[in-house]
Amino acid sequence: MARKAAAEWVGTPRIRGGSEPVRMILLTFSLIGLQLTWGLEQTYCTPYLLSLGMSKSTTSAVWIAGPLSGLLVQPIVGAMADRCTSKYGRRRPFMVGGSAVTSLCLILLGWTKELVSIFVSTDSQYGKKVVIVTAVLSIYALDFAINVVQACCRSIIVDVLPTQQQQTGSAWAARMAASGHVIGFMIGTLPLVDILPTWIGGDTQFKKMCLVATLGLWFAISTTCYAVQERVLLRRSEDDSTSGITGVLASLWKRIWNLPPRIQMxxxxxxWGWIGWFPFLFYSSTWVGETYYRYEHPEKQNQSQGGDALGNIGRLGSLALVLFSVITFASSVLMPYFVRKPEDDDETGTGMNGASKSSRGRFTPRPPPSLSKTCQTILMRIYEKLSTYDYKPDLVTTWGLSNLAFALIMVWAPFVRSLAFATTLVALCGLPWAVSCWAPFAEMGIEINKLAHGGNANGSISVTAGAATNRGYVPVRPSMDIDDEDDDIELVETANRHVRSASVVSSGVLHLSHSHDDGTSSSTGELAGIYLGVLNVYTTLPQFVGTFISWVVFSLLEPSRTTVVEEGGGGATSGTEGDVADDHKKFLKLEGVNSIAVCLFIGAVCAVVAAEATRRLRKMS
Structure with missing residues (x-):
């Protein structure tokens, strides 16, 4: 049977920088700009749409754009990028192109009225409708464009780093995302209208934030694109010759239904984890403020204290989310030091191949000679005893523990009766959230690299004809030259029944193909985009499930009659929402079961299911 043509690659992935932390920062720096854009949309776009005259129910329907775009765009773009043969690499062209569209959408969103007024009078009813439609379409386009950039920012980490550094790279990605969130929130709290002149970003806070997000996105994306060099795909393998949206969708569908067992788990x-996180991310700030009005019965406030009940709910919820963001950032910085890395398995406990190691480190520490022999003997015995225990959990175990921690925190939601307690619970969730932003991508990156490199722990492709190796990534020094003598190299992995063939021609082009049990084949690292896209599908679908669960809970527990809290938070009267049209009155459900707390409790139950899933994942190791 004739062998199908293998994919052709040229170059070696490399990252600028003189130290490992600097290289990791440069590789993941793009996520800061992404988070600035997401933060702007989540914080400002709802009030902006309301200010244009949209109703709250209609505004809530607009936000289906987020999960919809994530469900469709990331897998498709990831698969298309996998097949990209641009001389600049597979991911960077999509990152730049997506950033350009995102910038245009931000400008269109911030200056919607001004741009529409060029064609239609915005004072007329027709003009106002055109403004609303334009703003909504801008948000949809913005969501789709951001997902294009995000898909490739994640994929480039998997492409460049070898297996043993996937966990570290994902940890740095979580740190950069948390940093972007904190930076964006801090900038948003500044009175930019007073600080910056009108000619810089216009005359409103929203316009200036749009400009800040645009500049921040371009700076972050440009930094990563400049610092990282990708391998170039010269030609796809014959099995991956399908092109166009139809071919991409067919390949995506096939991958979803034929996922390797560990990737599926x-x-x-x-x-299950995201079904648990959905109500927290969308409703926690409202829950904090509502808890204050439900159980602490604030006395009538004067105007200087802020008598708007809705405004106070937002302010109290924002304070809780600030603490949540700070703990998330601190956890993303510190947590990786307390989790065992893949390379540690080669030095401690059991190795990657399951072989037992006799010692934990490279040397055995000795007690100070000044101590008595008895003390030295006791200390040595204590050390030997401790050295037999693997006191650092691996990442999968940490992921499972974080799910349990989130469940233990949110299970108290229905019993909360004070603002301080609610704020504390929200803030504590920053720890498991940091792990949830880190672990899935790290584990997926490890599995993708194992598929690409036959499970080799260090992510290298061993050259049997000589001593040279093509490592997964190198620092800023020039790309490694491949020896011409290493031709027609055969790599056979009998354990997984994968047969790989690689050949190097005199031009420095690497030919490499993989054969899988399902009859498909792909080039090394060629599946990073599509597999991360599949992971995003499993991240997006829970948002639809969570929306349905929340709708059912709200429908059952929120009757048509509500309690009206007048401005100032003082008295309360009973009536229907339709009976009260006074803008000086705000609506809060202060009696009966707290429906948001019930949603949070259901999320805690789902987090327990996620913890069980991670336990099963660990058993599959």
Missing amino acids: ICWCQF
């Missing part, structure tokens, strides 16, 4: 862990 990672996706299920993500699925």
Whole structure:
């Protein structure tokens, strides 16, 4: 049977920088700009749409754009990028192109009225409708464009780093995302209208934030694109010759239904975990403020204290989310030091191949000679005893523990009766959230690299004809030259029944193909985009499930009659929402079961299911 043509690659992935932390920062720096854009949309776009005259129910329907775009765009773009043969690499062209569209959408969103007024009078009813439609379409386009950039920012980490550094790279990605969130929130709290002149970003806070997000996105994306060099795909393998949206969708569909067992379990862990996180991310700030009005019965406030009940709910919820963001950032910085890395398995406990190691480190520490022999003997015995225990959990175990921690925190939601307690619970969730932003991508990156490199722990492709190796990534020094003598190299992995063939021609082009049990084949690292896209599908679907669960809970527990809290938070009267049209009155459900707390409790139950899924994932190791 004739062998199908293998994919052709040229170059070696490399990252600028003189130290490992600097290289990791440069590789993941793009996520800061992404988070600035997401933060702007989540914080400002709802009030902006309301200010244009949209109703709250209609505004809530607009936000289906987020999960919809994530469900469609990331897998498709990831698969298309996998097949990209641009001389600049597979990911960077999509990152730049997506950033350009995102910038245009931000400008269009911030200056919607001004741009529409060029064609239609915005004072007329027709003009106002055109403004609303334009703003909504801008948000949809913005969501789709951001997902294009995000898909490739994640994929480039998997492409460049070898298996043993996937966990570290994902940890740095979580740190950069948390940093972007904190930076964006801090900038948003500044009175930019007073600080910056009108000619810089216009005359409103929203316009200036749009400009800040645009500049921040371009700076972050440009930094990563400049610092990282990708391998170039010269020609796809014959099995991956399908092109166009139809071919991409067919390949995506096939991958979803033929996922490797561990990747499938990672996706299920993500699925159940995100059903748990959905109500927290969308409703926690409102829950904090509502708890204050429900159980602490604030006395009538004067105007200087802020008598708007709705405004106070937002302010109190924002304070809780600030603490949540700070703990998330601190956890993302510190947590990786307390989790065992893949390379540690080669030095401690059991190795990657399951072989037992006799010692934990490279040397055995000795007690100070000044101590008595008895003390030295006791200390040595204590050390030997401790050295037999693997006191650092691996990442999968940490992921499972974080799911349990989130469940233990949110299970108290229905019993909360004070603002301080609610704020504390929200803030504590920053720890498990940091792990949830880190673990899935790290584990997925490790599995993708194992598929690409036959499970080799260090992510290298061993050259049997000589001593040279093509490592997964190198620092800023020039790309490694491949020896011409290493031709027609055969790599056979009998354990997984994968047969790989690689050949190097005199031009420095690497030919490499993989054969899988399902009859498909792909080039090394060629599946990073599509597999991360599949992971995003399992991240997005829970948002639809969570929306349905929340709708059912709200429908059952929120009757048509509500309690009206007048401005100032003082008295309360009973009536229907339709009976009260006074803008000086705000609506809060202060009696009966707290429906948001019930949603949070259901999320805690789902987090327990996610913890069980991670336990099963660990058994599959």
